[in-house]
Amino acid sequence: MTSELINPDTIQWYEAASVNAFPADGGACVKIGERQIAVFHFAQTGEWYACQNQCPHKMQMILARGLIGDQNGEPKVACPYHKKTFSLCTGENLNGDDYRIETYPVRIDNEKVYIGL
Template sequence: MSIAISTNTSTSTAIEWFYACNVNDVPNNGGVCVKYDDVQIALFRFARRDAWYATQNLCPHRQQMALSRGMTGTHNGEPKVACPFHKKTFSLEDGRCLSDDTECSLTTYPVKVEGDQVYIGIMQEA
């Protein structure tokens, strides 16, 4: 299943949705790691908001696959995840670092739930 998204008149991208897991496979207010080809994606179930988020699993500081084990919460009302190693926090909405002026950010992915199945979207050039 793909949804076309026009970025400008000369190029477009499409979201390719892949099945990640069942809703009950992800703990409330926690995360799991999902693999898509060679990419590890951290999938979060933010039950307090009835929302789902996905980011890269790779911590940009330690370069370790750990963000899916991070703590979720909010920062000024914005959903966030804190790295389990150094506690730097990142927005689950857009991936930017919320802890300091660090230039690093996370890649984020769209998530949708259909019934009890969770899908993550990967951008593909159309």
């Protein structure tokens, strides 16, 4: 999915891994440059999402191990330690707190996962 704030003309795509490297209905972390990025595969819907791996609440690199689901149809990830919940489409904090996460577009091509930065 592509965040509404990203200009598609300026995206550079990076190969993250094979689709088989990611658990169905779960997440895994990849490193692109200096960024740790959490990638999630919602197997039921076939959708893929990516966001920063660092939870902005306590600054820990743990979102890839977060619990995924939806809130009123909005795909979300919950920090496994603190249960802060974020939209995987917009990065908005769904608990109403001020901090948010960065989200990145994901593309699947020839069984490979690509992240747009």
